[in-house]
Amino acid sequence: MLFAHNWEVAVLCGIVGMIADSVKTQDVVEALKKLEYRGYDSSGIAFVENGRLRVFKSVGKIERLEKTLGDELRKEIKVGIAHTRWATHGAPNDINAHPHTDCTGNIAVVHNGIIENFRELRSYLISLGHKFKSETDTEVIAHLIEEMYDGDLLQAVLKAVSKLDGAYAIGVVHSEHPDEIVAARKGSPLVIGIAKGIGIIASDVTPLLKYTKEVIFLEDGDVALIKKGRVKVFDSSGKEIERKVHTIDWDESAAEKGGYKHFMIKEIMEEPQTLVNAMMGRIKAGDILFPELASIDFSKARRINVVACGTSYHAALFFKYFVEFHTDLDVLVEVSSEFRYRKPHIDKDTITLAISQSGETADTLESIRLAKRLGSRIISITNVVGSTITRESDLSIMMNSGPEIGVAATKTYVAQLAILALMGLKIVKDRGFWSERHSKIADTMLRLPELFSTILSEKDHILEIAKKYESYSHFMYIGRGYGYPTALEGALKLKEISYIHAEGYPAGELKHGPIALLDEKFPVFAILPSDSLYQKMKSNVMECKARNAKIVAVATSGNVEIKELADEIIYVPRVPEDIYPLVMAPVIQLFAYYVADLKGLDPDKPRNLAKSVTVE
Numbered sequence: 001m002l003f004a005h006n007w008e009v010a011v012l013c014g015i016v017g018m019i020a021d022s023v024k025t026q027d028v029v030e031a032l033k034k035l036e037y038r039g040y041d042s043s044g045i046a047f048v049e050n051g052r053l054r055v056f057k058s059v060g061k062i063e064r065l066e067k068t069l070g071d072e073l074r075k076e077i078k079v080g081i082a083h084t085r086w087a088t089h090g091a092p093n094d095i096n097a098h099p100h101t102d103c104t105g106n107i108a109v110v111h112n113g114i115i116e117n118f119r120e121l122r123s124y125l126i127s128l129g130h131k132f133k134s135e136t137d138t139e140v141i142a143h144l145i146e147e148m149y150d151g152d153l154l155q156a157v158l159k160a161v162s163k164l165d166g167a168y169a170i171g172v173v174h175s176e177h178p179d180e181i182v183a184a185r186k187g188s189p190l191v192i193g194i195a196k197g198i199g200i201i202a203s204d205v206t207p208l209l210k211y212t213k214e215v216i217f218l219e220d221g222d223v224a225l226i227k228k229g230r231v232k233v234f235d236s237s238g239k240e241i242e243r244k245v246h247t248i249d250w251d252e253s254a255a256e257k258g259g260y261k262h263f264m265i266k267e268i269m270e271e272p273q274t275l276v277n278a279m280m281g282r283i284k285a286g287d288i289l290f291p292e293l294a295s296i297d298f299s300k301a302r303r304i305n306v307v308a309c310g311t312s313y314h315a316a317l318f319f320k321y322f323v324e325f326h327t328d329l330d331v332l333v334e335v336s337s338e339f340r341y342r343k344p345h346i347d348k349d350t351i352t353l354a355i356s357q358s359g360e361t362a363d364t365l366e367s368i369r370l371a372k373r374l375g376s377r378i379i380s381i382t383n384v385v386g387s388t389i390t391r392e393s394d395l396s397i398m399m400n401s402g403p404e405i406g407v408a409a410t411k412t413y414v415a416q417l418a419i420l421a422l423m424g425l426k427i428v429k430d431r432g433f434w435s436e437r438h439s440k441i442a443d444t445m446l447r448l449p450e451l452f453s454t455i456l457s458e459k460d461h462i463l464e465i466a467k468k469y470e471s472y473s474h475f476m477y478i479g480r481g482y483g484y485p486t487a488l489e490g491a492l493k494l495k496e497i498s499y500i501h502a503e504g505y506p507a508g509e510l511k512h513g514p515i516a517l518l519d520e521k522f523p524v525f526a527i528l529p530s531d532s533l534y535q536k537m538k539s540n541v542m543e544c545k546a547r548n549a550k551i552v553a554v555a556t557s558g559n560v561e562i563k564e565l566a567d568e569i570i571y572v573p574r575v576p577e578d579i580y581p582l583v584m585a586p587v588i589q590l591f592a593y594y595v596a597d598l599k600g601l602d603p604d605k606p607r608n609l610a611k612s613v614t615v616e
C-alpha cells in the first residue's frame with residue numbers, strides 16, 4: 001500500500017447491485033440515479049436473463065441509459081449490477097462505460113476505484129490470450145476472474161482481487177449464478193443493505209434507504225456473497241467473518257452529502273482521499289512518476305507558461321514559486337482572460353500548462369489555442385477526462401477527484417496543489433537539482449492525507465472563530481512567499497461564498513496602500529507559518545495590529561509567541577516550507593465555509609457564479 005492508512009478512493013463513480021425473486025431493471029436504474037452525483041459521464045447495467053448476461057451502456061447521464069434500455073426497463077430480472085462513471089482511465093464513451101465483461105461474455109464487473117497495476121495485468125492477460133475491448137483499468141478484473149473461474153464465482157473473485165494493487169469496490173455477476181452477486185472492497189467504499197427477500201449493494205447508503213436502514217459497511221480486504229436476503233462476508237483468505245450491522249438514520253438528501261449539511265463541507269472533508277487519488281502511483285522508490293509526460297523533456301525546456309482562472313490560477317502561482325525556487329527554469333503565470341488577448345513571447349521551447357478543474361473554461365481553452373499557434377506544447381491538468389481542454393492538449397494529467405458539486409473549488413484545489421508539487425519535484429529531478437530537501441518534501445507528501453485528517457479534525461475550532469467574525473464586512477488576507485497564493489485563495493473563497501469584501505495581498509505591499517484601510521472593523525487573516533519569511537511576516541502583522549485590526553493567524557503548531565500578537569490562532573502541522581500551501585488549504589476553506597453558513601447563505605450555490613465558465 002502506497003499510503004500509511006487505508007484511505008478510501010472517494011467519489012469516483014457509483015455502483016449498485018440488486019438481487020431478488022423479481023426486481024425490475026428500472027429499480028436498478030432508479031437506485032443508480034441516487035448515485036449520479038458521484039459521476040455522470042456514462043453509465044451502464046448488466047443483468048442475467050434466461051441464463052444469458054445482457055449488458056447495456058450509454059455515454060452521458062443516466063437518462064441516456066434509460067433511453068437505450070427502452071422497453072427493457074420494465075423487464076423483471078433476478079439480478080443486476082449497474083454503474084455511473086467518472087472517468088479515470090479512458091475517455092467517457094460507450095465502450096469504456098461499465099459494466100465490463102470477460103472474453104466469454106458470462107462475467108460482468110462494475111468497479112469504483114483505480115487499479116494501479118492494470119498495465120502489467122493487462123499485458124499478462126493478453127499474453128494468455130485474453131482480448132480487451134476497452135481502455136479501462138476495470139476490464140482487467142473481468143478477465144482475471146475469468147482466468148480464476150472453475151465453477152465457483154466467490155473463489156474466483158477472492159483469487160482475482162489478491163492480484164490487484166490500488167483501490168476498488170466491485171460488484172460481479174455471472175450468467176451461471178443468477179442467484180448471487182459477489183462484491184469486494186479495498187480502499188473504495190461499499191455498503192450492503194440487509195433486507196428481507198432482497199440483496200442490495202451500493203457505493204453509499206443513498207440507494208439502500210428505500211429498501212432498508214440496516215447496512216453493513218464492508219472493510220478493506222472483505223469479499224461478500226450476496227443472495228436475496230442473505231449476506232456472507234469473508235476475509236481475504238476466504239474465512240467467513242462477522243461484520244457489524246449499522247442502522248442509518250439519515251434521509252436521502254443527507255445521505256447524498258455523506259451526512260453533511262452541504263456538498264462544500266463534504267468535499268473539504270474528503271480531502272485526505274482527494275490527495276490519495278491525486279498522488280496514487282506517483283511517488284515510488286524515491287522516484288516521481290508521471291507516465292503521461294513520458295514525451296516531455298523538462299531538462300530541455302526553456303520556460304513553462306501556465307494559464308488558468310480563479311482558484312486554478314492560485315494553484316498555478318504556487319507552482320511558479322516552487323519551480324523557480326528549486327530550479328533554473330522560468331515559470332510564467334497569467335490569468336487566461338488576460339493571456340489570450342496579449343502578445344505573449346512563447347515558442348516551441350516553452351511548455352504551456354493549462355490548469356482547469358472543469359476542463360471547459362473558455363478563457364483557458366482560448367489561451368491554449370493561442371499557445372499552440374505559437375508552437376508551444378500543451379499539458380493540461382484537469383478533473384474531467386474527455387473535457388475540451390484535455391482533447392485540445394498534447395498531454396493531460398488527471399486529478400481523479402471525482403465530481404465536485406460545490407461551485408467554489410475546494411478538493412480540486414488540493415488535488416491541483418498536490419499534482420503541481422509532484423510535477424515540480426519531477427522538474428527538480430529532471431534538471432539535476434535533487435537534494436535531501438526534495439526527498440523530505442516527497443516523504444512529507446506521502447504523509448499529507450494523515451496530516452489533513454488532523455487539520456480537519458480541528459474544524460470546530462475554526463467554526464468558533466468564524467462565529468466571532470461572520471458579522472465583519474471586510475477582511476484582509478496577507479501572506480509572503482508561498483503564503484501569498486494562499487492569501488489570494490483565502491480571500492477568493494471568503495468573498496465568493498460569504499459575499500464579504502476580502503482582499504488578498506502580499507504582506508510586504510500593505511504599506512503601499514491597503515494598510516490605510518485597516519482599523520478595528522477590518523480584520524486581517526495572516527498566513528504565518530514558521531518558514532524563512534516568518535520574521536518578515538510577523539513585522540507585517542505587528543503593523544496591522546498597530547492599526548487596531550483584529551488578527552486571525554494560521555501558524556505552525558508549537559509557535560507560542562504568536563499568542564501575544566494574534567487574536568485567534570489556527571495551528572497547522574510543521575511541514576517543509578514549500579508545501580505549506582497544501583496544509584493551509586483546508587483552513588482557509590473551512591473558515592469561508594463556516595462564515596457563509598453562519599450568515600445563512602448556501603455555500604454550494606453562490607450567487608452570480610457558475611461551476612464551469614464556458615463563456616467569456
Ligand code: G6P
Pocket residue numbers: 309310311312355356357358359360361364407408409609610611612613
Ligand atoms: C469558476 C469557478 C471557480 C474556478 C474557476 C476556474 O469561476 O467558480 O471555482 O476556480 O471557474 O475553473 P476551472 O474549471 O478552469 O478550474
